[in-house]
Amino acid sequence: MFNRYRISLRVKVLLVVLGTALLTSGLFAVRINTLLNQRFASYLDQTIEQQNLRIVAIIQELYATYNSWPVVAEHFDTVAPLANVVVRVKNLNNQVVLDTTTGRMHTWMLRRGMMGRGMMRQTWNRSFAEYVAEGNLFTYPLIVEGRQVGTAEIAVLGALGRWRQEDLEYRETMREAVLYSSLVAGMLALVLSLAFARRISQPITELTRVAERLKSGNLSARARVKGADELATLAASINAMAERLDQAARLRKKFTADVAHELRTPVTTLKSYIEALQDGVLEPTPERFTELAEEIDRLSELISDLQMLTVVDSEQPVLQPAAVDLAAETKNLLARMTPMFTEKGVALSVTGATSGWVFGDRKLLLRAVTNLVSNALKYTEAGGTVKVDIQATSSELIITVSDTGQGIPEADLPYIFDRFYRADPSRARSTGGSGIGLALVKEIVEAHQGSIGVESQVNQGSTFRLVLPRYVS
Incomplete structure (x- = not known):
């Protein structure tokens, strides 16, 4: 039941990437819209404030000229830039001396189309107090020659409040632009998500296929993943493991x-x-x-x-470790093996330190050295030479076994320490052995925290370098 509804990796990657992209795009759009509203509101506040200050300046200028509120009211309707606002002026006795919602000013505004048709039907029966009740009231002191002569009250008209129709249209245009941009970004995110999901899932699907084939016993399966990223590196590792x-x-x-x-x-x-x-x-x-x-x-x-x-x-x-003078033991071993070299006509040269202590299993360590020397003798023809050099440093004992034999092909070098491997199949049986001698050397050396390496050239010979940690009493 679970496998029936299992979501593929490609779909998972697609959902994660696309979801992240859409969420980011959505949050970006919301943030842009919020900033747009804030900045637009600030802009309109400044616009309304500038308009109100112009009206206040006109009233102050008229009063400074005529020094009479009735005359100011008579001239105000011809010079004031009234648009979507009503104005009321009170003198210092708090008496209304100018009100654009009544009398000639109101008729003049209707005649010039400064109110919409809906506003016309409402304004005849609405007082200034009703406009104030809408909460869009601005109050300014009237200052003439350094003294206050009254107070101007300016209220925004209409159901739009402080948002004029052209302002709303501009804001809606900007919102539509943000919406369309978000939709385009979403479509682009979908396309890129599909491409990215395919780029990620295809190599993994290929690796899964190869792993399944390897699990089923098909060891010839190899992953075909191009590139230089981590997935390509993983594919190369799997191919190497399969090999x-x-x-x-x-x-x-x-x-x-x-x-x-x-x-x-x-x-x-x-x-x-x-x-x-x-x-x-x-x-x-x-x-x-x-x-x-x-x-x-x-x-x-x-x-x-x-x-x-x-x-x-x-x-x-199971080791039987003890302090072993492996340098001396090796020279004694080589002395016992000398007749074998003489019988085959191969020269044996022994150089280096006469003493070098290590801590380990004497029997196993001598078996490792024996295998190296026997292997060198086995693949060296009569007239050749096998050299054994022993060097003792402050921290390591190094035993180097070199021969002038047939050498090892470069392609075989990575495998010669593998069990059962013999680099010379055509002569494997004629030279004897089971193909586990060098593998045994490697196992013994590594069990003693040492290392073994080889350098070889075909028809020029091979050099094995055995390194073991020195024993410090």
């Missing part, structure tokens, strides 16, 4: 075949010899028993490698 998994799977299959062969060869040989001896086909000579012993040693070596790899591969490898 490693595919490589590991191929190595496991190959190892199974190799181990089967490695086990079958000595077992078959042993069986053949024993049957031949039983049947009297072969004589039980010392040479025959030597050949049988070699096959048994070959089988034992393979089993020993597998057992040791299992030991160091556990989450908490």
Whole structure:
């Protein structure tokens, strides 16, 4: 039921981006409209104030000229810029001396069209007090020659209050402009959101598809994501992981075949010899028993490698650590291996420190060195040289094993420490081994907080560099 209504990532991204864009656009429009109203109201307040001050100035000028309120009232209707306002003037005795809502002034305003038709029907029966009741009253003192001669009261006319029709029309035009701009911004946000959602979701969908194929066992699946952003980096990492998994799977299959062969060869040989001896086909000579012993040693070596790899591969490898003079132990080991080099015709050179202490499992550490040296001997032809150099610094013991053998192709270098990997498949069985010797070296060294590295060129040889932390008593 849940999967039926599951929202895809593309829709989620689209909703989030589009929702954010529309919300921002809406808030922006509301804010613009609010500021527009505030600024427009301020503008109208200033306009009305300027008009009122002009009316007050005319009244003051008329009174200064005629010094008579009746004369001021008689001339006021011909000079005052009355538009949507009514005026009442009181003298110092609080008596009304001028009122544009009654008498000639009112008739004059109607005649000149300063009131709308609706206002005409209402104004005949409305007093100044009724306009004041609307709350749009402005009061100004009348000052002539430095003394107050009265008070002017100015009220805004009509149902529009202080908003004139042309002002309202202008404000509505601005609101429509803001609305249309918001709609255009919303449409643009929709288009950009669709593009952005597709840009984000498409690589993730591709990565999900590849992950599902990998989970189902299709290790050849690869993600096709272009670009240089984080998603492209993630795709490259997944592809690298898939490549490693595919490589590991191929190595496991190959190892199974190799181990089967490695086990079958000595077992078959042993069986053949024993049957031949039983049947009297072969004589039980010392040479025959030597050949049988070699096959048994070959089988034992393979089993020993597998057992040791299992030991160091556990989450908490069982080590028997102690202070070990690995430099001296290595030189003793090489002395014991010298006959093997002599027999094959390969020169062995040992240089460097005669003493260098580390803390670790002596048996495992010597096995790591043995594997490196044996590997160098195995791939070096007669007449070649294997060099072992030991350097002891204040913090590290460095053992370098170099040979003049066939070298390792550059494409194989990243994998030579992988289990079951052998860089020379065509000669894998002829050179012996199971392909886990270098993997075992890496596991042992890392279990002792060390590191192992390699440099190699085809037909020029290889150099392995083993680094372990020094032991400080």
